[in-house]
Amino acid sequence: MAHNHDEKLKIAAANMPNDRVLFELSDLFKVFGDTTRMKILFSLFEGELCVCAIAELLKMEQSAVSHQLKILKNANLVSFRREGKTNCYFLADEHVKSIIAQGLVHIEEEI
Amino acid sequence: MAHNHDEKLKIAAANMPNDRVLFELSDLFKVFGDTTRMKILFSLFEGELCVCAIAELLKMEQSAVSHQLKILKNANLVSFRREGKTNCYFLADEHVKSIIAQGLVHIEEEI
DNA sequence: TTATCATATGAATATACATTCATATATTTG
DNA sequence: CAAATATATGAATGTATATTCATATGATAA
Numbered sequence: 001m002a003h004n005h006d007e008k009l010k011i012a013a014a015n016m017p018n019d020r021v022l023f024e025l026s027d028l029f030k031v032f033g034d035t036t037r038m039k040i041l042f043s044l045f046e047g048e049l050c051v052c053a054i055a056e057l058l059k060m061e062q063s064a065v066s067h068q069l070k071i072l073k074n075a076n077l078v079s080f081r082r083e084g085k086t087n088c089y090f091l092a093d094e095h096v097k098s099i100i101a102q103g104l105v106h107i108e109e110e111i
Numbered sequence: 112m113a114h115n116h117d118e119k120l121k122i123a124a125a126n127m128p129n130d131r132v133l134f135e136l137s138d139l140f141k142v143f144g145d146t147t148r149m150k151i152l153f154s155l156f157e158g159e160l161c162v163c164a165i166a167e168l169l170k171m172e173q174s175a176v177s178h179q180l181k182i183l184k185n186a187n188l189v190s191f192r193r194e195g196k197t198n199c200y201f202l203a204d205e206h207v208k209s210i211i212a213q214g215l216v217h218i219e220e221e222i
Numbered sequence: 223t224t225a226t227c228a229t230a231t232g233a234a235t236a237t238a239c240a241t242t243c244a245t246a247t248a249t250t251t252g
Numbered sequence: 253c254a255a256a257t258a259t260a261t262g263a264a265t266g267t268a269t270a271t272t273c274a275t276a277t278g279a280t281a282a
Contacts, residue, residue: 005160193249
């Protein structure tokens, strides 16, 4: 036990969210932390798209896109509706854009 | 080439950010996507802390904390100042809180 | 029903990464 | 200077995960 910082530690500890919140928060951001998923989200900014359209746009295999869409769906970032043989995916709500917008502000401020 | 979705694809493609932005964005969110780093960020919400204080608070090895602080520093989420033998880390700017706040809004809205 | 199209999914693989361990660096104190 | 303290860092390891491949499911059309 080296130098003392009990006061500051108490304050920091008192303001630390519980584990559930910490896990859910980092799990949420983890979903944004992948280029493929980020591309998928941006592709849905202007409206819904079916899986094969996304795959064509990103030049990726349909399977890979489906796997990532599942992750996005589990995180409540996208939803979909069935239309005949296709599944049309769309952004689940406006938070998605808000969160990305905050990220954009940050990266655009680096000199 | 199955059914047609050229119109929607054009719109989506036109609004897709360039690769640099996509990479920087997902790289930024990736940094938030880890429980340890999230804890470190929250521990700095009320003010600066030295490395050993963070390690003590999180009950983690100093080395692990240092490694994660480096990642946070590279992402411009934290800065530090030298004070004698210790390094005092603090949040780099208010974006950090804004981004986390947006994430909190999202996870708290799940029913 | 059979064939086709659109999507989902399990298993396998390759890569990314968080933590640990050992050690290096830097500052202060004796 | 040597010893102690605070931190940083490279290498190794184990785990998480993105993609691919093969295949299953589900809907429509012939």
